[in-house]
Amino acid sequence: MTPTDTTQPPDQPFPLARSCPFTEPEPYTRLREQQPVSKVRLRGGEQAWWVSGYAEARAVLADRRFSSDRRKDGYPNPNGDPRFRERFRTQPPPMVSLDGTEHAAVRRSVLGEFTLKRLSALRPRIQQIVDRFIDEMLACDSRPVDLVQALSLPVPSLVICELLGVPYEDHDCFQSRTAAMTRRTVPPAERLRAFDELQACLAALLTRKESEPGDDLLSRQIAQQREQGAVDHARLLSTATGLLVAGHETTANMITLGVLALLEHPGQRALLTEDPGSTPAAVEELLRFFSIGDTVIARVATEDVRVGGVTIKANEGVIVSVLSANRDPAAFDDPAELNPTRAARHHISFGYGPHQCLGQNLARLELRIVFDTLFRRIPGLRLAVPVDEIPFKTDATVYGAHELPVTW
């Protein structure tokens, strides 16, 4: 009998809400120690494999016998919202949901937009954008200021809009929809409507780019597709939506949590302000420490696979706990400590395997510029409320804070 047959899934449905922004839920630690690949019950009632060890997580994510196709039977739905699942079945699969050569072809069509050379050419513009929003913060008469609305959301939003080629007069349409999609106070039905409206804005933009191309990602995608035969509208819309959504809230949450952590650890903040050369390592550590996309990575086995001492059978769902893998003491010494000088680059906060985040180096660049600039320009920045009064996104798919009131 394999251990899987004897192990009872824990009573609580997974993933668990984070009760503290700085620690992993206690059952995560226990499961990882007992059995790094184990069965859990999800919120919707179904069971799935929970991969919590670092080595096991990398093994699963590099193994092409695990599929990313969320339309397949057995693909887990960790957050239990059937409306979104229905969407996945009725719309053309986004890049994150494709496998093998089909995935590689779509990824390669946009990869050239994210090379390190292209990104370093964007650096001065991102710096301007960050400076502009900090100027506005400093010019603001009333305090406290909500950092989420003043800096965390607008910076990545404007960066990705400009990269895609959204004209300035359309920024409001995009920013209000993306903001509505991520705001807790907006009811779910309205959030879905915001998503539909965002797609309508993007579809209109794509049509315009076909006749009036500019020097931007979407225009280059259209030109590339024309060269190959015909423009695939559905594919372009899916890619554009994916880039906009993926590049937006994730980076925003990391800005918010990173600023919070650095405000709470003045010694570590001093490291950064005294030596900006230390920022890249600090960014890697913050990415590891918060692991904001804890349960966004799921797979379904296409055949029986042996991993972490158990057999995952064909058609069984798998969730890779990014937070748990990034807190595995086998991969990181004293994993519960936030240590910006540690070597943390091997974290899996951007995933691992062929789907590893396409925009990861854009995110790194934005985070470095924001942290360096914010603490240099507002050295007296501090939290305006105690940490336990900050509304964290305790049960959102991507962790973060809804608001971060700051003053100086």
Next chain:
Amino acid sequence: MRIEADTETCVGSGRCVLTEPAVFDQDDDGIVVLLTDRPAGRAAARARQAASLCPSRALRLMEP
């Protein structure tokens, strides 16, 4: 040490270039380009790190 880079499996994460730009580069499409296939000293150590970070396991190291 000799390195081989598999441009078919490369997914263009750029992790190798960030780790050791003296050994690795990207072409305009984001795919890995080797600047040398025989790094020595610190570059060799960093090339090893790059191979362990590569998300698609596209880098192969051959010793010596």
